[in-house]
Amino acid sequence: MxxxxxxxxxxxxxxxxxxxxxxxxxxxxxxxxxxxxxxxxxxxxxxxxxxxxxxxxxxxxxxxxxxxxxxxxxxxxxxxxxxxxxxxxxxxxxxxxxxxxxxxxxxxxxxxxxxxxxxxxxxxxxxxxxxxxxxxxxYRRVPAATFARQLVAEGKLGTIRHIRAVYLQDWITDPDFPLVWRLQKDQAGSGALGDIGSHIVDLTQFITGQSVTGVSALLETFIKERPLVASTEGLRGTGSEEHGQVTVDDAALFTARLSGGAIATYEATRFATGRKNGLRLEINGEKGSLAFDLERLNELELYLAEEDSRIQGFRRLLITENEHPYVGAWWPAGHIIGWEHTFTHEAYDLLTAIGDNTDPSPTFAEGLQVQLVLDAVERSAANSSGWVTVDK
The missing domain is CATH 3.40.50.720 (NAD(P)-binding Rossmann-like Domain)
Known part of the structure; x- marks a missing residue:
């Protein structure tokens, strides 16, 4: 056949x-x-x-x-x-x-x-x-993150008030790590801000359904010069005797207001010694809270204020049931999946949209919106952390 x-x-x-x-x-x-x-x-x-x-x-x-x-x-x-x-x-x-x-x-x-x-x-x-x-x-395609969006859309948390998002890595803490393309503005655009900060901006907007409207930001470059590249493999590399200038940020911190009234804090750094791929976010609403940790990507933490006070507390949800987003395509219920599966989910969503002749999400317009937030962060940092409205 x-x-x-x-x-x-x-x-x-x-x-x-x-x-x-x-x-x-x-x-x-x-x-x-x-x-x-x-x-x-x-x-x-x-x-x-x-x-x-x-x-x-x-x-x-x-x-x-x-x-x-x-x-x-x-x-x-x-x-x-x-x-x-x-x-x-x-x-x-x-x-x-x-x-x-x-x-x-x-x-x-x-x-x-x-x-x-x-x-x-x-x-x-x-x-x-x-x-x-x-x-x-x-990261939109992590089943737990997609399920978090569903919980917010269903009103489980009520009105969203606070968002806390961090993305912590440490892969360039060594001053002898070479000047790879991610550390050069002409090739990367920005440093931790665009590389990993864009992820937490998009993910929090995706889950809450609110967009960032204004920011007050701080950027920092801790190591100004690095050895030029001799060889690279993945995120590792070796340097030569010559040095060049780092032209991007090593760390980005900013507060933000969102379109639905929530306030937020964001931190993205590649200098959090001991943290390898530490993306974590917490969302607080009037009726409850949820938390997601990429290094435990098959789980969500959920707190519901309406529960009996004697048994209240954050509960661990294991996002491995066939009814959870994407999970049914893989293994029997209860079996975990990994980081690499998110890219397969991404390909699935794109191919499905092409077949249906509909716009896949995130569209380029949604990508532009994140780019505008990154631009506002850079403008705020250049203005000594002054408040900057995100452009339309």
Missing amino acids: TDSKPTLGVGMVGYAFMGKAHSQAWRTVNSAFDVPFTVDMAAIVGRNEENVKAAANKFGWKSYETDWHRVIDRDDIGLVDVCSPGGNHAEVAIAALQAGKHVLCEKPLANTVDEARAMVEAAEAAAQNGVRAMVGFN
């Missing part, structure tokens, strides 16, 4: 850390979910031929290219996955959309607001012809 589904060829730009994660998603989405297309992993793109060829063989891609323009030109590719550094997100995504290719673009959407606006314009024009574009905020 043959599969009657149409084939959708995918071309992926980038092959390092995010390339590995996205490859896992394209390999597994057809086996985990009933999607309207059979995914063909047609080509992977990277500038270093030796490295990209090795990545193609390791990750399961049929071919490789050393020029991203080639995947735009190829007739066997209908979707372009952009998971390269932010410096070329706009150029690649816009070219792909104008060529009639669907696009998945890693977060943050772009390095600047102007680039993000141009990407939104291209996406909205392409949508008139049934071409879809989505931003890769994968």
Whole structure:
């Protein structure tokens, strides 16, 4: 019996850390979910031929290219996955959309607001012809985070009053860690703010249904110079004898107001010694609270004020039942899943939207909104933590 589904060829730009994660998603989405297309992993793109060829063989891609323009030109590719550094997100995504290719673009959407606006314009024009574009905020696809959104939407917490969000890492605390692209503004746009701060901005807005409207911020760069790169692997690297200037923030702190009346605090740093991937948020409402910790991603903590005071307290919810978001596609109830599954969920949602001819979420317009928050944070920090309204 043959599969009657149409084939959708995918071309992926980038092959390092995010390339590995996205490859896992394209390999597994057809086996985990009933999607309207059979995914063909047609080509992977990277500038270093030796490295990209090795990545193609390791990750399961049929071919490789050393020029991203080639995947735009190829007739066997209908979707372009952009998971390269932010410096070329706009150029690649816009070219792909104008060529009639669907696009998945890693977060943050772009390095600047102007680039993000141009990407939104291209996406909205392409949508008139049934071409879809989505931003890769994968933490929305953690089942516990999606379920938290459902609880808030159902009114379990009542009116949301407080949001506390942190994303703590320590992978660049060593002053001898090299000057990788994530530490260069022309390639990354910003530092901890865009790299991990964008995640907690998007995730809190996603869960609460409220958008950040104003901020007061502080940015800091602790180590101003670093060794130039000798070699890298994932988030690790070795440096040379020469040094260069760090041009992004190491840490970002800001308070915020949200559209529904909630107030919030955000912290994103890559200098929290001992913290590896510590994303945690807590949301307090008039009727209860919930907390999510990425390092315990199959769980939620939930407190409901209406319960009998004798048994009140935060309860641990294990988000592993088939009725929970995405979970039924995987293992028998009670079996946990991991970080890599969020990318498969992302691919599933995008492919489903393409099949239904509807806009996937987060759209490029939603990605722009996060970009505007990041821009407001930078403007506030430059103004000695003055209050800045987020642009429209």
